[in-house]
Amino acid sequence: MASQVLLMLGLAAVGQAAKGVKNNDPVCRGSETAPEQLHFNYAGDRGMTVSWNTASKLQSPAVRYGRGSQLDKIAYSDVSVTYPTSTTYSNHVFIDGLEPDTEYTFSVLCAEENDHYRFKTSLPAGNPRPYTFAYIADLGTMGSLGLSDYGQSDALSPGEITTMQSLRDFKDEFEFMWHNGDLAYADDWLKEEQDGFLPNTTIEGGAAVYEAILNAFYNEMAGNVTMERPYMVGPGNHEANCDDGGSGDYTESICVQGQTNFTGFRNHFRMPSAQSGGLENFWYSWDYGLVHYIQINTETDFLGAPDLPGGSADENAGPFAPNGTQIEWLRKDLASVDRKKTPWIIVAGHRPWYVDDAQCDTCQAAFEPLFLEYGVDIALFGHKHFYERLSAIANNNPDPRGLDNPSAPWYIVNGAAGHYEGLSSYDTPVANYTVKAIDTVYGWSRFTVHNCTHISQDFIASGNGSVIDSATLYKKHDGCKF
Incomplete structure (x- = not known):
């Protein structure tokens, strides 16, 4: 059949x-x-x-x-x-x-x-009904195989609500969930053993631990939210290979067949690339109401991509298409957006280039010119294990209008959802384009599309559900009638 x-x-x-x-x-x-x-x-x-x-x-x-x-x-x-x-x-x-x-x-x-x-099913393009969606990145397995209330420097407090449980509690308030890379953190199995969190095994036995973490994560997600809300995903570095690009004296060469080159990620999902001319789960787009959403791949398939041989991440994953394919697809996709139907464009990619920590300069060189040329409104990232709300930025300079009808995209980095590695600390002093930085709380982002001129973002503390940061972007889109 x-x-x-x-x-x-x-x-x-x-x-x-x-x-x-x-x-x-x-x-x-x-x-x-x-x-x-x-x-x-x-x-x-x-x-x-x-x-x-x-x-x-x-x-x-x-x-x-x-x-x-x-x-x-x-x-x-x-x-x-x-x-x-x-x-x-x-x-x-x-x-x-x-x-x-x-x-x-x-x-x-x-x-x-x-x-x-x-x-x-999806809200048709151009439908002005307000709605909310959940955004996460860097959310890993919880409990005995991942983030827990013991054995880690950033452990949960006993009985603390996790991000998965927080999403479950708030699921009636959002219509879909977008997970922008770094899903199960199954590739942390070796690190967890080296830390004494999991019992030591052989390299061959580690392959089974890797799969156990994957299965635990997807079952945990199903039990909390993915059986009830659409789950859109993108690639992160922790999907690439079995050992986080090398842990201790090991490199990706210890990974057995099936645990390299994004294999599990490619098998587990079927994102709408066929409907949008994209490629597998790596890059694709979809419309929902007044927004055109785009998932890009910051790991492979562009000049200087971190996971390609010689890249900075040492994963040696990909490529998955001829050179230039992703960038050409992104250009065509952006050019085809009907801004009268979907005045907003939101793009998500895993590695940020504006962040108060190590930046992905090659990502910036590949993608930012298209963001500026085609008027992307919001750019979402993860990878860094904290929350950082930035200004609207163009070519390393904050837009003087801030979020009041800027001509540049509004950048948000949120990799604070929680996983075995815990939270990271941002550098101080913060950059001139950083508005708010939080590195002490696990949480997720709630976006509300109000109409064709206003979108709000709230950073939700997973532990107690409180809103600990909030901002609204105003954009005067041509042809806006709502």
Whole structure:
């Protein structure tokens, strides 16, 4: 059966087919095919990709779905993929022809009878309804395999609410979540052993620890938020290889096949690159209401990229496309934005070039000229494990108008979500373009798109849900009618 094909069945046929998307189907084999790590993401205005993992391969992953309680449609695919060292298969089903801004109920193959979930499709481009989204970066595994309340310099206080739990508590207030790189921190397994946080094992045994951390993270995320809100992701350096680019006397050469070159990241997600002309989960875009969102890849595939051979990060990952492909795609994508429908453009990339710490100068050289040429409004980054709200900036100079209708993008760095490595300290004195810096609190960003002239950002302290920094950008967009 062709990959990602939607079958719109008649009611009688659906009734029969639906029986085959339950745990009592002959293809379902108990724990071998029981779904876990459920998540879903936008795939165009009228599409959604539903993804989950199973211990064994599914020959034909399937999703039942429908409006209300009627799961009267079914979508199939043949995408059930794995890689060496993985203990699961990633299953992906693309559903098309959905009504925009509409809630659907769904269930996946081999789920229990009453395991029904809901997703809401994308708000059509140009729809002026206000909404909120959550933004995170550098969020890793929690508990016994990651950030916990013991064994680390930046450990959680006993009983402290984590960022995952905070997102769960606030999920009714945001419509989707954007995770801009550095996901599970599975590549910290060696560091955790060297620190005495995890028991020592062999290099070969470390491959199993790496996979255990990945699985724990995706299950934790599903249990807290990704089963209920769309989850958009981008690449960070911690997705590249198994050992954080070298820990102690080791380098990426200790990584076994399947734990190099973003392999797990490439298997686990299916971001909307097909709908936006992008590449896999590395670079893509989507529209939502008054905003055109763009995910870029600051790790590979541009001149001087950190993870390419000879780059500063020593990961030796990529490239994934011919030289210049990502930059050319970004230029075309920016040029194609209909600013009358989506007056706002927000871009996210993992490594920042404006930050009060080591900067990615090659990232700046590659991307900033396009940001300025095409009027990007907001640029979001992570990588640095603190929160830093900057001014609007162009060519290293803060815009004199600040956030009052600036001509340059507004930059925000937020890598304070929390993971085994903990928080970092920013340098002092801060740069002349830094407005607010916080390096003592785990947290995430809440963005509210009010209309075509105002967007607000709040930094939420995960531990208690308080807003500890807030600012609003005003932009006078041409043709703004709302």
